Amino acid sequence: MTANDEELLSALVDGELQGEALDRAIALLSTDQTARERFQRYQLASNVLHGQAIGHQQGDITQQISAAIADEPVHSVTPVQAKAVPETPTADVLTFPERFWKQTVGLAVAASFGALAVVGTMTQPDYAVMPAASMAAVEAIPVPNVVVAQQQVAPVPVVTVAVQESGNRWTVTEQAIEDRLNVYLVDHNEYAGASDIFSNARVIAYESGR
């Protein structure tokens, strides 16, 4: 093997061979065991430099695979056939990446679901959104104010619903404090956690009369 041959193998590792030079390299590797070993070591060095660790001492499995595929039929697909795509007349259509359609469909589904939920909530009686288990307790407690705010832009509709009793709520007895709390909650509803469906609406409540 000459120095030129070795240089050829080095260029093959770098993918810098075409046409006749590639023919020569293939022929060299097919016939010369030293060339094979040299090529493998060049490739090994390149792999290591690219951060691909060598897990263990590896043998050359080329011969075994060559022997295994020796009886396989020789392919006869020409490069032109391999690349050929049946050409059909097509109109000029704007194509979007697959990701675009996935996102669009996802948004549409989320919007539909959100709209259904909002319409469903608005058309039901107020107590229908209550958990069944808390309905009895609702009868006994005063009904507090609950505000549904639309990002502080739309007029604020006032809806009354009951809230389940819990042991760690504030007790509001004075009307002035109650009014101030109402204003505070409405003003700060934008800081409430966002949800996918009710991203523009927040249910704000506190328990009064306890």
Added chain:
Amino acid sequence: MSVDQELVQRVQAGDKSAFDVLIMKYQQRIINVITGFVHDPIEAQDVAQEAFIKAYRAIPNFRGDSAFYTWLYRIAINTSKNHLTARARRPPAMDVDATEATNIFDAPELKEFETPESNLVSDELEQAIHQAIDALQEDTATAIKLREFEGMSYEEISEAMECPIGTVRSRIFRAREAIEQKIQTIMGEGEQQ
């Protein structure tokens, strides 16, 4: 057209020796990938053989929409999983994306399969290669660094270093010769032990 594409087209046209070149080029990386699934090195080589044979059979259908190595990598992963399933062992829970294929051992879920001995070999090789590069003449060292670390083509390197492509090719070859000698020394020591 890349060398891989040209080699694939030659295989598709009936040149089996072109497939040998693809095996030589990628067998180390494919065996490394498979070793992440199949711990035993000998078993990993058997699975790699199976993967390459599958690739040869399927190569008429390879249209070049992805890089050849990406395609081969997927075949290797599937073959490994099928192998483990056939042996009633569970494949690793985490799959590895094909885009990570070039840095497969950076993946922590595969790292665990390496042994201290194998890490030692890799580290030793890497150190020796860097020492060899440091000992090179400046032009030669720059050429190999631009090629291997920056991934530049010969044409880009010739522009960057303001020299003909033939000179770039020679410099990179000389660098590889020096590296190769270091590798041979390490491999020789390894075989003696």
